[in-house]
Amino acid sequence: MSAGARNILRQALPLIPNHGFTRKCLSEAASSMPGGPKFGDTEITALFGEGNAARRTLFQAWLQEGLNNMGVTSTSSAGGSKLAVADLLKGRLRYNEPVIGYLPEAAAMLAVTNVPLLFDPRPAVMHVSEIADQALHLSGDVSRGTQWYTRRGGLALAYAAAELHQMQSPETAPAFLTRLLEDAQYMEDAVGNAVQFGGFFLNSWKGIIKSRGIY
Numbered sequence: 001m002s003a004g005a006r007n008i009l010r011q012a013l014p015l016i017p018n019h020g021f022t023r024k025c026l027s028e029a030a031s032s033m034p035g036g037p038k039f040g041d042t043e044i045t046a047l048f049g050e051g052n053a054a055r056r057t058l059f060q061a062w063l064q065e066g067l068n069n070m071g072v073t074s075t076s077s078a079g080g081s082k083l084a085v086a087d088l089l090k091g092r093l094r095y096n097e098p099v100i101g102y103l104p105e106a107a108a109m110l111a112v113t114n115v116p117l118l119f120d121p122r123p124a125v126m127h128v129s130e131i132a133d134q135a136l137h138l139s140g141d142v143s144r145g146t147q148w149y150t151r152r153g154g155l156a157l158a159y160a161a162a163e164l165h166q167m168q169s170p171e172t173a174p175a176f177l178t179r180l181l182e183d184a185q186y187m188e189d190a191v192g193n194a195v196q197f198g199g200f201f202l203n204s205w206k207g208i209i210k211s212r213g214i215y
Helices: 003-019 023-032 041-048 052-068 082-111 122-139 145-168 170-182 184-191 194-212
Strands: none
Touching (some): 003 041, 023 041, 041 052, 052 082, 052 122, 082 122, 082 145, 082 170, 122 145, 145 170
């Protein structure tokens, strides 16, 4: 990706609450840059691709920004404690709040394959797994071996459930996450294997996407 495209993405991030994960958001960002020319759809296509390709790039940039800033959005500095991990995950939920209305459709762009109504859970699994890993890394977690996988799997599953809950009931999502984290061992045991983990996302996303009439 060119330096110009990266600059536009950075400029677009604060515009997402108003414009969503759209090509218009990218166009507005490019046009608002100091000394920048007016950007239309043709220029956005040249930089970011046709159709939803540009929207996916913007969404992925927003996801990466949220991952990078988890330590900033957390309200706790108590390294290594369960409270620190919980606050890091709650901080990541807060990052969603300004754009929560756009998230189901944006996530569907990553989850829905070219064949209508076929869902690929892998992007969602990677998303929550990276968040869980970052939370434990920032908290000073030093687990190894099997414990490394089960702790991250349990936290990823808890965060995934909370984020899906947030799309339906934003106000109660933090408390819902707290309840899940209070029984961390149950969440680790619930991880099971990759097939079960993927199936959780598959069934959950089908329900949300179909209920919103997105695809």
